[in-house]
Amino acid sequence: MSRLQIELPGLQLRNPIMPASGCFGFGREYSQFYKLDQLGAIMVKATTAEPRFGNPTPRVAETTSGMLNAIGLQNPGLEKVMNEELPWLSQYDVPIIANVAGSTIDDYVSVAKRISTAPNVHALELNISCPNVKEGGLAFGTVPETAYEVTKAVKDVSSVPVYVKLSPNVTDIVQMAKVVEKAGADGLTMINTLLGMRIDLKTGKPILANGAGGLSGPAIKPVAIRMIHQVSQQVNIPIIGMGGVQTAEDVVEYFLAGASAVAVGTANFVDPFVCPTIIEALPALLNELGVDHISELTGRSWKKEWNLQSSSH
Amino acid sequence: MSRLQIELPGLQLRNPIMPASGCFGFGREYSQFYKLDQLGAIMVKATTAEPRFGNPTPRVAETTSGMLNAIGLQNPGLEKVMNEELPWLSQYDVPIIANVAGSTIDDYVSVAKRISTAPNVHALELNISCPNVKEGGLAFGTVPETAYEVTKAVKDVSSVPVYVKLSPNVTDIVQMAKVVEKAGADGLTMINTLLGMRIDLKTGKPILANGAGGLSGPAIKPVAIRMIHQVSQQVNIPIIGMGGVQTAEDVVEYFLAGASAVAVGTANFVDPFVCPTIIEALPALLNELGVDHISELTGRSWKKEWNLQSSSH
Amino acid sequence: MRQLKAELVSQTEIAYSIFEVIVYHEAIDEQFQPGQFVHVKAGNGYDPLLRRPISICHIDPEKHLLTMIYRAEGKGTRLLAKMVPGGVVDLLGPLGQGFPVESVGAGDTAWLVGGGIGVPPLYYLSEELTKRGVTVKHVHGFQTESVVFYEEKFKALGPVTITTADGSYGEKGFVTTQLDHDADYLFACGPSPMLRALESYPAKKGVYLSLEQRMGCGIGACLACVCHVQGDETGLAYRKVCSDGPVFRAGEVVL
């Protein structure tokens, strides 16, 4: 068995590296750079029941070692995703994680029910943490009761395991994680973006037409690591970690914190080859760290057994 | 009147720039670099009733465009601050904002009561947002009821205006701001640090001995700007903004978001002259922006009147 | 489209804060078309994080050289301006859809209208059009005298009118006042208000406008750079400036 192979609910991953939702479209653009079946999986762009145009532009702004986006869940809608995007992706032998979004629980349910039947969709990622839409989105991800409800409703209809994507914009991330675990989530993905804003000195107004947007990139990595460190000790479902991952070292840091796989978002914009580059770099890094299989690293930062083991060295 | 002069509750500031609490000690070290009365004010290190040693080391870790700290409120205690630090500072004609911390409401009250009587203390900064101590600190800053209680109790005993320092680690920053305003706060200071963590690849353990710590520096600026933009529209008390300020441009961005003054923290470690450098650079920047007085900038990003005005240009 | 680690060959400040940079990479050739752009990484670290879109200003396909002209203003471009020969410039490209050079024929006449830092792509366009026997005329608008560039270079290809907003050089005022109405084509690149003013220019054969938009990926994946389609009543149709553009036929998208 390969040192990078990982098994998670619904997912047989040849390696634990996957592009994060919204940062890779439905894969077409990046397929010009490399063969997509090198990836562990692909988290595709959020899909809603109906097509959406999203927010007015400008939709992105740079920040120090990060970026803000307010795309606003633009997507071609469920039908087109089912009939065009997912079939196109099926030419690659790579599991798809479908990111599901909506404004009401019914929205989520109808998308989840249908999209989970696509042959190459091996898991859902329930996006209850999008900061860029007026209704739904973030609201679902910051109120424990609604997070519970939507997770449960989606679990009831989904044909594949359901991962819930947590928002970092909460006081108590552990509470949110426990609530969705109780509602039946098979896994967690975290974190979505932090809410942020930049203001243009010349116009005096926010750079993003939407005002605020979601902060991603290396700037937020310490927040993600902290949250995964906290949550992974309190739940019994696996975590796919994300936020500012750029290198194989970052991936290891996420595993040590408690992640079982890692998604790469913003970094794709900077370096379109970032995912294959990380995948290639991992084995040498595991050698350096004296680790046989990457999964041994999950949660080492807090695992007691490992403390004992290592102190006996 | 100078273009930088600002009046806030309890504070006549010759300019709106002040070092942030914990990043400037009690001023002694930086007085080797420049005369402290160039500053608008000084926010001194948190003071607790009894002396504290703080957390074990390492206490700092670098992150991408930021740093984590877990100093743990080390300070010489109220008596020594009253008898040695504040008298030493009184040689400079600069208002002091005393940062007050504690583990219980009684702690806060006893420090606030006494320290607010020091002649050069013109305002208190109520630190209900320190992420680095086990009890008190952050707990006060994330639960609306306790934030209300401690603010009210301190207001009752303080001889000078009270600014409450808000934690960004909450779901609803506006709610927290409104609660402390209702409790009588004269102003807000925001933001304290985001909770974050870094893990050392070699040891597999968090770099900070304390595990998690507070994230500061340019990485967090977009979060601070967003929160000040939200809060300043919902409260009627002034905001001293902070988080990643390094340049005069950053200061203007904070004003546009809704701040009435700005504190500089981490940047002092990088450039000990950062505060005077910013103060010196501000007038030319105001010229460039066509602004007479810096206070005109406060809240421009959301002020309707200014929208009308500017669209008539 | 490829990722190229090109070598910086020369860098010159050709006007106030306006830099001409020439880079070499063996993959630079005639596949780089007028109106297309490259996405440039400034600095090696994570700050600045995003790439910067910069137009192709000139290609020497034999020597594999790419010329770009940019204004050093923000964090990224100021870093770029500090680079010296021998340095490595990481760029993605060529990106996007350029001007429809192929459809313009010998004998056609074309107005090339540039505003400020929108002028550079028109140089390569003008070169390629004149090669095909097209008669080109240029109007370039700038803020002020100190930022005018490439006037002589364009003159070698066809007549040039310069306007400045403050009247410090050439004609005072905007480019739009300088156009006669008898060209077959109009090609323009510059700020949105200028493009909107040119949208209805009565060209006999076509008006093509190169748009600017803040970008994330630059390759069509992130949907940062979309614009609405004119006449689309659903409000759902869109074009991506980075991959469907930056050049659009006037009337195709909402400016």
Add this chain to the structure above:
Amino acid sequence: MRQLKAELVSQTEIAYSIFEVIVYHEAIDEQFQPGQFVHVKAGNGYDPLLRRPISICHIDPEKHLLTMIYRAEGKGTRLLAKMVPGGVVDLLGPLGQGFPVESVGAGDTAWLVGGGIGVPPLYYLSEELTKRGVTVKHVHGFQTESVVFYEEKFKALGPVTITTADGSYGEKGFVTTQLDHDADYLFACGPSPMLRALESYPAKKGVYLSLEQRMGCGIGACLACVCHVQGDETGLAYRKVCSDGPVFRAGEVVL
């Protein structure tokens, strides 16, 4: 203590990933003392953000030159290693309390014990001690042969024993096994386990240890770098490595 924008004069890789860098600034003079350090900014931007503490390895007070030796390992030091002559190195210094050179007199004997990247400050110390007529002997421990540096330079000042952890050069094992017990002083800089092993060395006149700690400000303001005081029962007494140290008399602080 000042902020100096020094000019990089030369930079050489003197061992595997070990760089010797020499910088010039007119304010560099004999006020820079052995055991003190400078706080160095790597790169111009916000990433990396913090300064790096680097020891003073040698001063030429006439020519106003400062020599530092560092290992290029992390983000900051790797950036520093890319700098070339003519570049500006922004440093704060001299910082902290150095070795008590003044109190060591002619005829005294001293062991200078360095571990890895703790060796550089001992060079300047050795120079100053030998100038005063002190008899110095050196023991330097390294991981492996490829990272050994400055052996000849130290030999010019006094005998040198090298140990390597893997035995690839000099004696195999740790520095502690190489010391005789008849020196008046012992001065050491290196990793904490080494310092702890040397803390109880029976020097007749004094043992001084230079500590390492992660720093924020480097000047005593942020309390990042504190350590406990030995024998303090309140647990409240502390010393700051950056401003009370980095050199402490053995027994003063808890290692």
